[in-house]
Amino acid sequence: MTTSPPQFLLHPSVNAPGEGIWFATPAGFTDLPLEALVAPLGAPEAKTSAEALSYLLASAPDEMIRQRFIAQLATAQRMFHALQAEGTVHCSLGLHRDDTGDGDGGALLSLFTITWVGIARSPRGATAARAVATAERHTHVEYAELPCGPATFSETVRTATGESGLPQDPLLQIHAHLPHPDGASLALLTLSTTAVAHREHYRAFLRHIANLVSFESPFGPVSEDEGSRRT
Template sequence: MEALLAEPETAEADRLHAATASLLARATSDMARQEFIALLASGQRMLGALREFGTVHCSVGLHRDDVGGGAEPLFSLFTIAWRDTATAPRAATAARAVTASDGHRHVEYLELPCGPLTISEVLRGPATERALPPLPLLQIHAHLPHPDCKRLAVLTVSTTAVARREEYRALLRGIVDTVSFEDPLGAAS
């Protein structure tokens, strides 16, 4: 996200320019270059909106359907966001995260080495914007309260492959098993 949202005249902006210059040089026409630039700008706007909501990491997944054998690739988005919370015990914060009226379903409460957390699903209706496909969006959230009891890490996998909910749930469970709130660099950072 940092590279795509870099301020002009910074090292990050220079790296983005170098990466996109090679892609633009390979474009087959001026129209293809313009389309690429427009898509990049659109992606930057979307990432900017995600950042405004506390998102600090975003990964895009595009993979074949190993289970269903479908010809179309499956698309997913994985994000990590921070949310400020009222100071409370971590277990209460994890439980409270899924009791809001956001339509959380299939709620699980887990105790892992990183602490208590909840995993839940939200199914959003088809998008009404023309630029988005008219498909329902499945979002699987993991809510992990930080040990300081003032913040909540929200890990989310989003996909339109609603029929693959169990596989995406298992994927998110595997990710949260690796979470730690310790600084791997220690005091050196």
């Protein structure tokens, strides 16, 4: 018996002008509209975001929960503004169930980001090594050759300062440093979570994402006649 090759429907964004990086995230990650979340008042993106949030606020069961959500949203917006100022171009929220043997079945949250970092021109292997050689408090450092080129992985555990207004829980951040072929920039992939005890699982998540990264479109140009369907 023969089986037809699988058909995949690609999102139109794969052929849209982007940030020079292609990637995929595992199940459980949802893209966050970064531009809308940090848009100034009066901008079309801010209006769209406000309309979506108004329905969410209206669904709150009582005023106390509504006010708590507004406060949490304000904290998140401060964080997103800080991320964008540092060159972050993508955010995804990860939501997974803790189904490990010693887990309680609750929800595990994480945040995946991609940030462009300007660098001095040098060979890509040297850039990948230098990215962690001068970094403070980075542990579990590993060099790897990925399909997109050389990379280094590292980890940090940080706690926000009281002045930041952010939660004081220890935050595990797993990093992948991927030098771009242009020699002048580096893509920093970071997976952050307060579920520090599950670091092995989040290491696997980030390694999976990094292995799928490409700095050239893996699909090639798509004509209007072809649409977005590929085999």
